[in-house]
Amino acid sequence: xADSASATRAGTLRLARPxxxxxxxxxxxxxxxxxxxxxxxxxxxxxxxxxxxxxxAPAAFFSAPRARGVxxxxxxxxxxxxSTPLLRVYLGLLAALALYxxxxxxxxxxxxxVLAAAxxxxxxxxxxxxxxxxxxxxxxxxxxxxxxxxxxxRVRADPADRAALWGVAGSAALMALMRPTDAVHVTxxxxxxxxxxxxxxxxxxxxxxxxxxxxxxxxEAYVSYGGLAERLHEASRIQGGLGWNNAVGDQLRSLTGxxxxxxxxxxxxxxxxxxxxxxxxxxxxxxxxxxxxxxxxERTLVPLACGLTAAFPYLFMxxxxxxxxxxxxxxxxxxxxxxxxxxxxxxxxGTWRPxxxxxxxxGLAGHLALQAALVHHVADRTVGAxxxxxxxxxxxxxxxxxxxxxxxxxxxxxxxxxxxxxxxxTHGHNANTTAAGVLETTRRMPVAAISRAGSTPPRYARxxxxxxxxxxxxxxxxxxxxxxxx
Numbered sequence: 001x002a003d004s005a006s007a008t009r010a011g012t013l014r015l016a017r018p019x020x021x022x023x024x025x026x027x028x029x030x031x032x033x034x035x036x037x038x039x040x041x042x043x044x045x046x047x048x049x050x051x052x053x054x055x056x057a058p059a060a061f062f063s064a065p066r067a068r069g070v071x072x073x074x075x076x077x078x079x080x081x082x083s084t085p086l087l088r089v090y091l092g093l094l095a096a097l098a099l100y101x102x103x104x105x106x107x108x109x110x111x112x113x114v115l116a117a118a119x120x121x122x123x124x125x126x127x128x129x130x131x132x133x134x135x136x137x138x139x140x141x142x143x144x145x146x147x148x149x150x151x152x153x154r155v156r157a158d159p160a161d162r163a164a165l166w167g168v169a170g171s172a173a174l175m176a177l178m179r180p181t182d183a184v185h186v187t188x189x190x191x192x193x194x195x196x197x198x199x200x201x202x203x204x205x206x207x208x209x210x211x212x213x214x215x216x217x218x219x220e221a222y223v224s225y226g227g228l229a230e231r232l233h234e235a236s237r238i239q240g241g242l243g244w245n246n247a248v249g250d251q252l253r254s255l256t257g258x259x260x261x262x263x264x265x266x267x268x269x270x271x272x273x274x275x276x277x278x279x280x281x282x283x284x285x286x287x288x289x290x291x292x293x294x295x296x297x298e299r300t301l302v303p304l305a306c307g308l309t310a311a312f313p314y315l316f317m318x319x320x321x322x323x324x325x326x327x328x329x330x331x332x333x334x335x336x337x338x339x340x341x342x343x344x345x346x347x348x349x350g351t352w353r354p355x356x357x358x359x360x361x362x363g364l365a366g367h368l369a370l371q372a373a374l375v376h377h378v379a380d381r382t383v384g385a386x387x388x389x390x391x392x393x394x395x396x397x398x399x400x401x402x403x404x405x406x407x408x409x410x411x412x413x414x415x416x417x418x419x420x421x422x423x424x425x426t427h428g429h430n431a432n433t434t435a436a437g438v439l440e441t442t443r444r445m446p447v448a449a450i451s452r453a454g455s456t457p458p459r460y461a462r463x464x465x466x467x468x469x470x471x472x473x474x475x476x477x478x479x480x481x482x483x484x485x486x
Contacts, residue, residue, distance in 0.1 A: 020116035021103040028123040029096035032132050035375050036092070038085035041386030046135040047417040050074055056082040057403075058422040060413045061432040064225060064234035067137065067217050069177035074135050092133035098143040099123060102331075105150035105167060109157075109299045110335060117338035122331050124368055126257065126375035127323040137178035138324040142331035144178070145186045145310060147171035148206075149303050149332060152190050155202050156298070168202065169209035176213025181235075183210055185313055186328055189305035238429045240319045247314065250321030252277065257378040262320035273374075276367050280333055287336030290343050300336050307332035386414075388470050393418035395469045399476050401446045408438050409450040409458060410472070421446075426458065435460045447477040 018026070042050060048060045049070040077083075077090045099122075103115045110118075122128055122142075131139050151167035158164070175183035187206060194203045221231035236242040240262075250264035252274050258264075268274070284304055291300035311329035314321070345357040389411075396419050401407070405421040413430060416423030424433035424441075439460055441447050449461035451473045457466070464475040 020112050021119055022100055024103070024116050024119040024123060025096045025100035028099055028119075028129075028132070029093055031123070031129055032092040032095070033089070035129055035372070036088065036133050036379050037383055038088040038133075040088065040379065040383050041084060041390060042087075042135070042414075042417065043382070043386065044411075044414045047414050049135050050078045050087070051417055054078040054082060057417045057420045060417065060423055061425070061430045063238055063429060064231050065181075065238055067177060067179055068220075069140065069174070069179075069213075070135050070137050072177070073140065078135075087135065088133045091135065095132035095139060095143075098140070102143045102146040102150070105147050105154065105164075106335065109150065109153055110339060111342075114335065114338045114342055117341060118334040121338055122334040124371055125330060126371045126378060127327060128330070129371075129375045130259075130378055131324050131327065136324060138182075138327045140178045141175050141182045141186070142327040144171045144175035144183075145306060145328045146303075146331045148175065148187065148209075149190065149306050152193070152202065152206070153299050153302055155205075156193075156197070156199070159199070159201075165201065165205050169205040169212070172206050172209025173213035176210045177216075178213075180210075180214040180217050181313075182310065182328065183213065186306050186310045186332075188309045189302065193302065242313070242317050245317060245319040247316065247318055247321050250319075251315060251323070251326065254321045254323045257374050257381070258321075259324070259378065259382070260320075260322050262322075264321050272366075273370065280330075280337060283337040283340045284333045286343070287338075287340040290340060291336070300339065303332040303335050389414050389418045392470050392472055392474075393420075395467070396421075396448060396474060396476075399448070399467060399474065401448045401476060405446040405448070406438070406441050407448050407450060408433070409461075409475075410452055410455075412450055415450060415472075421448075442477040442479050446479070449475040449477075451475070 048062060048066065051057055051060045052062065052068070052071040053075045073094075074087060074091070077087050081087075099119060103119045106115050123132075128139065148168055148171035151164040151171060154161050154164035155168065172183065172187060175186060187210065190206060191203070194206060217231075218228055221228045225231035225234060247264075249268065250261050252268055253264050253266060254261040255273055255277060256269045284307070288297070288300050288304055291297050307329040310332065311326055314325040341360060345353055345360050347353060392415055396407075396415070401419060401421065403420040405419065406424055407416040407419060407421045408424045408426065412423040412425060415421075423430075424438060425431050426433060426435050426438065435458065438447060438449075438458075449458050449464065451457045453468055453471050453473050455473070457464070457473065457475050461475040461477075464477055466473045466475050468474075
């Protein structure tokens with residue numbers, strides 16, 4: 001009896017031991033909390049999404065390419081609290097949980113060790129760590145893509161798997177809710193597959209999920225933009241006009257920590273920074289070759305194909321780069337890459353290859369060190385820039401620009417949020433007012449026009465006295481300087 005009880009307890013302990021993928025997800029949560037300061041202020045794009053549901057400042061202008069998914073994601077916190085640290089912790093923990101669930105979908109398709117390695121490779125990229133706790137859509141498209149591809153393969157293996165079928169619909173909806181056009185690119189190979197095998201229930205789940213997620217975006221297109229074609233045209237214009245553009249060099253330049261490379265000029269980075277990027281397709285190709293040899297082609301080809309179609313528009317169809325655009329591709333390619341790495345270090349019989357293991361270990365150690373240094377650099381620079389916005393907001397308050405108020409001009413959207421003002425622009429991608437509208441507003445509330453220090457102010461603000469502060473020229477409307485409207 002005692003031996004039986006001991007065996008039962010031992011079995012319980014074995015069951016309670018966390019899986020390797022759970023440990024990877026937990027490590028991802030910890031790394032985000034350690035390397036991305038929770039106090040890091042909200043960035044420009046984050047402000048647009050958060051301001052739609054929060055009450056810290058009026059909602060910022062919502063341009064044609066954007067979708068409302070991120071606003072819904074942050075609503076459980078942002079709708080009642082303006083605490084940035086709380087939002088960062090919430091998003092970081094949610095990102096780690098989502099990564100665990102995405103990897104869990106692939107159990108039975110690949111060994112646990114491959115999935116844990118894939119999760120670790122993806123979760124240790126500086127761009128993944130940096131954007132995990134941010135109110136941005138790309139990480140969530142990446143997670144949705146990983147879940148969707150895995151669930152399609154699970155349904156292919158077992159057509160009676162209802163949970164996987166719902167997983168296809170739910171993950172497709174998640175991607176479309178975050179970025180509808182990205183969702184289309186990711187799912188092109190999946191649509192081709194289900195059409196080829198004539199799996200109509202799977203096609204219905206995939207199409208239904210995409211339609212459900214994109215429904216709000218499409219309805220808004222007709223309500224606010226004059227139709228779907230007009231919204232797509234406007235979104236293309238804002239992105240510089242979609243067409244053949246070789247942005248590979250731009251993406252390489254962004255790997256040094258440039259969160260937005262527009263325009264993307266300068267020399268290419270040191271090869272040590274970009275080596276992993278060139279190895280990625282090579283190792284993914286090796287993973288596919290191994291899968292073909294082992295007669296398990298589909299489960300490797302599907303994430304590889306989805307990763308390529310997800311990356312294609314950002315490598316060859318826009319004229320600038322942001323490293324976060326490729327997060328879905330990195331997440332999908334991580335699985336065949338991890339499979340290839342395990343093959344390099346272990347024989348089919350399960351024994352280690354000492355020399356290959358040493359080479360891979362040294363390479364991964366160097367890669368991880370470089371990624372950690374990059375995320376530390378990017379986080380420090382970003383904290384400094386956003387602290388500068390906060391200080392400038394304090395200066396505007398000192399000058400009498402307090403809510404309700406309006407900011408216009410250079411970086412008026414982030415500065416407006418930090419100041420608690422509305423933001424309005426008379427030109428550019430975020431144009432939502434006119435010069436006459438700005439002047440009319442000066443009769444009702446404090447108004448300030450912002451420009452880069454030393455640059456020419458807007459014509460309507462040239463008679464306003466400038467106040468130079470922290471790299472900005474702050475032109476405050478006369479009514480405020482004279483004490484009116486404050």
